[in-house]
Amino acid sequence: MAVIRDVMPAFELFQPSTVTDAQKILEQHGRDAWVLAGGLDIFDWLKDRIKKPKVVVDLSGIEELKGVRTTSDSIEIGAMTTLTEVVSNPIIRQKYSLLSQAAELVASPQIRNQGTIGGNVSQDARCWYYRAGWPCYRADGNICYADTPTARNREHAILHADRCVAVNPSDSAPALIALDAKFVMRTSKGERTVDAEDYFIGPDIDITRLHILRPGDLLTAIRIPSTWAGTQFYFEKVRDRNVWDFPLLNVAAAMVVSGDRIAQIRIAVNGAAARPLRLKAVEDAVRGKPPSAATGEVAGKLAVQGAVPLQFNAYKIPLMRNLVKRAIGGVEEAKWSS
Ligand SMILES: Cc1cc2nc3c(=O)[nH]c(=O)nc-3n(C[C@H](O)[C@H](O)[C@H](O)COP(=O)(O)OP(=O)(O)OC[C@H]3O[C@@H](n4cnc5c(N)ncnc54)[C@H](O)[C@@H]3O)c2cc1C
Numbered sequence: 468m469a470v471i472r473d474v475m476p477a478f479e480l481f482q483p484s485t486v487t488d489a490q491k492i493l494e495q496h497g498r499d500a501w502v503l504a505g506g507l508d509i510f511d512w513l514k515d516r517i518k519k520p521k522v523v524v525d526l527s528g529i530e531e532l533k534g535v536r537t538t539s540d541s542i543e544i545g546a547m548t549t550l551t552e553v554v555s556n557p558i559i560r561q562k563y564s565l566l567s568q569a570a571e572l573v574a575s576p577q578i579r580n581q582g583t584i585g586g587n588v589s590q591d592a593r594c595w596y597y598r599a600g601w602p603c604y605r606a607d608g609n610i611c612y613a614d615t616p617t618a619r620n621r622e623h624a625i626l627h628a629d630r631c632v633a634v635n636p637s638d639s640a641p642a643l644i645a646l647d648a649k650f651v652m653r654t655s656k657g658e659r660t661v662d663a664e665d666y667f668i669g670p671d672i673d674i675t676r677l678h679i680l681r682p683g684d685l686l687t688a689i690r691i692p693s694t695w696a697g698t699q700f701y702f703e704k705v706r707d708r709n710v711w712d713f714p715l716l717n718v719a720a721a722m723v724v725s726g727d728r729i730a731q732i733r734i735a736v737n738g739a740a741a742r743p744l745r746l747k748a749v750e751d752a753v754r755g756k757p758p759s760a761a762t763g764e765v766a767g768k769l770a771v772q773g774a775v776p777l778q779f780n781a782y783k784i785p786l787m788r789n790l791v792k793r794a795i796g797g798v799e800e801a802k803w804s805s
């Protein structure tokens with residue numbers, strides 16, 4: 468069990484001023500190095516002395532990783548842009564308010580001032596056992612402490628578990644998936660871009676990571692195409708306390724309604740599995756249907772198909788069903804009330 472000592476283990480600190488230098492340092496030190504963004508996730512691990520990297524690469528001096536830029540057909544958000552900047556950026560608020568809503572619900576103003584969008588989508592699991600240093604599957608052990616009849620597992624997964632039942636805790640991730648964002652990475656082989664939904668992985672692919680970044684890789688930016696700009700959005704987060712708390716579940720949807728029918732839709736949830744889930748079956752089922760409570764009902768049922776609760780998180784099944792239902796039917800209410 469971890470004891471908080473507030474004295475971090477010694478490490479060599481690098482503070483590069485370009486992406487090229489940062490990537491070179493990371494490549495040189497491989498598994499010994501750890502990328503530092505806002506530090507809100509990392510400092511816990513260091514202060515608890517659970518993770519002890521030899522090298523820390525601080526990205527805060529790299530100006531090219533900061534800020535929001537517009538291109539002819541997209542916006543690009545630097546990985547080191549703070550969540551507060553994401554929330555307050557006028558273009559994001561005007562055209563991609565799904566993301567500003569999601570980012571505004573992350574933790575507290577202080578955490579949003581320091582935490583970055585790159586760190587938010589790359590943060591680690593918040594499972595109590597893992598964060599306390601218990602030697603579970605995710606920590607290279609051979610047991611899951613959360614998946615037992617008496618374990619504390621209210622916050623854990625109801626879908627796609629594979630030995631580990633931890634969930635991805637990011638609020639911005641499902642909004643970025645719904646907006647069809649692309650994640651831009653710098654690796655030893657050059658630049659690589661992936662769809663937001665492919666950035667995240669479950670324990671079936673690698674039980675020690677929630678994303679595809681490997682030692683030496685950097686997330687440099689997130690691009691949001693204009694395809695979904697200004698469409699109808701729905702974001703809802705449910706948490707135990709209405710301040711400063713991780714999601715138990717959240718849902719993000721972007722929808723184009725033509726006449727009284729759903730012409731196009733992208734919808735994703737987080738907090739249900741080790742990776743944020745794009746609900747493709749739901750998208751296919753509701754396309755061409757009215758954005759009504761009845762369509763939402765069908766969508767909600769479909770979304771939770773195959774869900775398997777643990778001892779203390781069965782509530783997540785009706786919760787997810789209702790969030791998806793409201794994401795479809797709620798847009799209709801918003802339309803009629805405007
Ligand atoms: C009390 C508390 C409450 C919170 N509540 C919420 C919440 O409600 N919703 C929510 O979504 N989040 C929440 N968070 C998480 C918080 O938003 C994240 O910890 C934060 O966004 C991480 O960002 P950071 O910049 O501090 O990342 P860091 O802690 O610096 O890094 C996090 C991880 O990402 C990696 N990383 C970061 N940037 C890059 C990059 N550019 N390239 C490669 N790897 C990178 C780091 O190596 C590290 O592994 C909470 C955190 C705390 C402490």
Ligand code: SF4
Nearest residue numbers: 594603611631632633
């Ligand atoms: S849920 Fe995952 S992180 Fe938590 S104890 Fe089990 S294996 Fe470890």
